[in-house]
Amino acid sequence: MGGNGADGTTAGKRPNEQLGSWFVRSGWSKGELARQVNRRARQMGAHHISTDTSRVRRWLDGEQPREPIPRILSELFSERFGSVVAIEDLGLRTAHQSPSVSGVDLPWAGPQTVSLLSEFSRSDLMLARRGFLGSSLALAAGPALIEPMQRWLVPTPAGEPERPDGPGEERRTHRLSPVELDLLESTTAMFRQWDAQCGGGLRRKAVVGQLHEVTDLLQEPQPAATAQRLFRCAAELAELAGWMSYDVGLQPTAQKYFVLALHAAKEAGDKPLGSYILSSMSRQMIHLGRPDDALELIHLAQYGSRDCATPRTQAMLYAMEARAYANMGQPSKCKRAVRMAEDTFADVGLDGEPEPDWIRFFSEAELNGENSHSYRDLAYVAGRSPTYASLAEPVMERAVELFEKDPEHQRSYALNLIGMATVHLLKREPEQSVVLAEKALTVARRVRSERVNTRLRKTVDTAARDFGDVAEVVQLTDRLTALLPETAEAV
Numbered sequence: 001m002g003g004n005g006a007d008g009t010t011a012g013k014r015p016n017e018q019l020g021s022w023f024v025r026s027g028w029s030k031g032e033l034a035r036q037v038n039r040r041a042r043q044m045g046a047h048h049i050s051t052d053t054s055r056v057r058r059w060l061d062g063e064q065p066r067e068p069i070p071r072i073l074s075e076l077f078s079e080r081f082g083s084v085v086a087i088e089d090l091g092l093r094t095a096h097q098s099p100s101v102s103g104v105d106l107p108w109a110g111p112q113t114v115s116l117l118s119e120f121s122r123s124d125l126m127l128a129r130r131g132f133l134g135s136s137l138a139l140a141a142g143p144a145l146i147e148p149m150q151r152w153l154v155p156t157p158a159g160e161p162e163r164p165d166g167p168g169e170e171r172r173t174h175r176l177s178p179v180e181l182d183l184l185e186s187t188t189a190m191f192r193q194w195d196a197q198c199g200g201g202l203r204r205k206a207v208v209g210q211l212h213e214v215t216d217l218l219q220e221p222q223p224a225a226t227a228q229r230l231f232r233c234a235a236e237l238a239e240l241a242g243w244m245s246y247d248v249g250l251q252p253t254a255q256k257y258f259v260l261a262l263h264a265a266k267e268a269g270d271k272p273l274g275s276y277i278l279s280s281m282s283r284q285m286i287h288l289g290r291p292d293d294a295l296e297l298i299h300l301a302q303y304g305s306r307d308c309a310t311p312r313t314q315a316m317l318y319a320m321e322a323r324a325y326a327n328m329g330q331p332s333k334c335k336r337a338v339r340m341a342e343d344t345f346a347d348v349g350l351d352g353e354p355e356p357d358w359i360r361f362f363s364e365a366e367l368n369g370e371n372s373h374s375y376r377d378l379a380y381v382a383g384r385s386p387t388y389a390s391l392a393e394p395v396m397e398r399a400v401e402l403f404e405k406d407p408e409h410q411r412s413y414a415l416n417l418i419g420m421a422t423v424h425l426l427k428r429e430p431e432q433s434v435v436l437a438e439k440a441l442t443v444a445r446r447v448r449s450e451r452v453n454t455r456l457r458k459t460v461d462t463a464a465r466d467f468g469d470v471a472e473v474v475q476l477t478d479r480l481t482a483l484l485p486e487t488a489e490a491v
Contacts, residue, residue: 013062018091020060022077030056033076040072064093074138075252082288082454087138104140104259105148108156110231113263117234118215120256121208121241139252141285146296149281152262152274153304176217181229184214188236189357195244196361196409198448204244211237228268235264236358239277246284247411249450254284272313275305276358279320287451291327298324310355315345316362319370326377331388334378338371361409365402369416372396376419379426389426396420400436414443414452421459430467434476437463441476445483453484 023033030053037056041049049069059065065073070092077085087093106116187210194203214234222230242257258281265274278301285294298321305313322337345367375392379385400420403413417440424433437459444452460480463473 016060016062016091018089019073022081022085022090023060026077026080028080029053030060036076037069037072040076041068071138078139078251079249085139086141103138104145104255106259106263108151108154108263108266110227110267113231113260113267114215114218114234117238117260117264118212118219120260121212121215124208124241124253125205125212139255139288141288141290141293145255145293146300149259149262149278149297149300152266152278152300156266176222176226181226181233184233185229188233188240191237192240192357192361193408195240195247196411197407198410198446204241204248207237207241207244211241231264231268232270232273235261235268235270235273235277237261238264239273239280239358243280246280246287247449247451249454251284251288255281258284271305272309273356273358275301275309275313275317278304279317282320282324286323286327291324295321295324295328310353310359311344311347311350312355312362313359315341315348315367316359316370318344319367319374322374323370323377326374327381329378329381331378331382334374338374341367341371361412363402363406363409365399365406365409365416366412368395368399368402369412369419372399372416372423373419376423376426379423384426386427389423392423393420393427396423410443411447411449411452414440414447414449415455417443418452418455418459422462425459425463425466428466430463430470430473433459433463434470434472437476438479441480441483456480456484 026033028036034051034053034056037051038049041047041051051069059069070087070090073090073092074085074087077090106112191203191207191210195207211234214230214237218227218230218234238257238261242254242261245251245257246254258277261277262274262281265271265277278297282294282297282301285291285297298317302314302317302321305317309317318337318341322334322341325331325334325337345364372392372395375388375395379388379392382388396416396419399416400413403409403416406413417436421433421436421440424430424436437456440452440456444456457480460473460477463470464477467473
């Protein structure tokens, strides 16, 4: 029985209509779903799983499979539909697991954070072909995500003992010099630059490997100041690993890294960095069609860093708040947040304070890009409104103009070209849209980003659906199929 993932629950079964509905919409055959389940099970080391078409039929008939089958199905359907499909959405039960291995509700304590980061990065390096890291991994959303993240704000108990200064620490102090710590931090900045230039696909494994090295250092006794810098480094690397995973389409993996990054930032006592990590989680929730969750995460970020974030960081948070409101269809709140982002950005650099490397990306170009995408998203939510599309156009034109001159942020350039193409589609100007999509295609071939590729394909599909009789659109569709085939392999 254990070899096929069943739990033997057969008495009084009724067909699982929820699973049946997702299955029908997926377009998969029973055999194809069985093959995918088996492939995922092998990747996570569950070699005892051997599913076939008759087993899939029994699940559809109401049989409850054992773990890790429910989590495997959750991830497969989430990937298929590009949004969170929870185990419960599939009409399945999940086994209760200890907080140390399940989901995002993890202990807020340094040693556990280190061991979880170490375990997770090691598993990712071993199983990175598809980013599936075992039965502990499923996308969290709603209160299951927000409530554990709110604990970021709870002060760490003052009575926590510091690491003792012993002979072992003395040895480690000599081995890990300030110069070596500087090198670790500058390597993280270099990885971030590579990601902006090349997309998440090319360097993800290198970042995960570096994160694993840093957690090894944290598992040895360290002076408090060294441990704090290492935790900050671990938080930045985990956020970047999450961001790169998000960029290549590995959503559950990305979310887990973001959560662990937030835990490490708390250990480092770095609230602005924590707010930045929450903004990345918020962006992922918008991408997954959950703007309410995105807004909660941004408000948490704003509240937690209200007295310590630089104007650049605050402006970025306001811009993300605007994106969330736009996707919720709340134009007045969206416009107010856009204004707050612009007003706050005007104060950037006035205090002369040095800024952390992780917020350098939020330039005037990025500000314009975010705000124009908020207006564009409003246009979609408001039934393809040309009014909001017209609001988006000049702001996005400015973003495209600035990114064109910025060789460091080519992925952002591609995303804004695609955004501009969608604005022209909303204004029913397919020829102008094609010109921009062609430019984006040229950049997309240099940038290894599944996010860019997916958005470009969606935009061209929309153009083909709405303007299939326009010659330029037909030619672009053919070029896209030839030059950007759907064979991207996550690494």
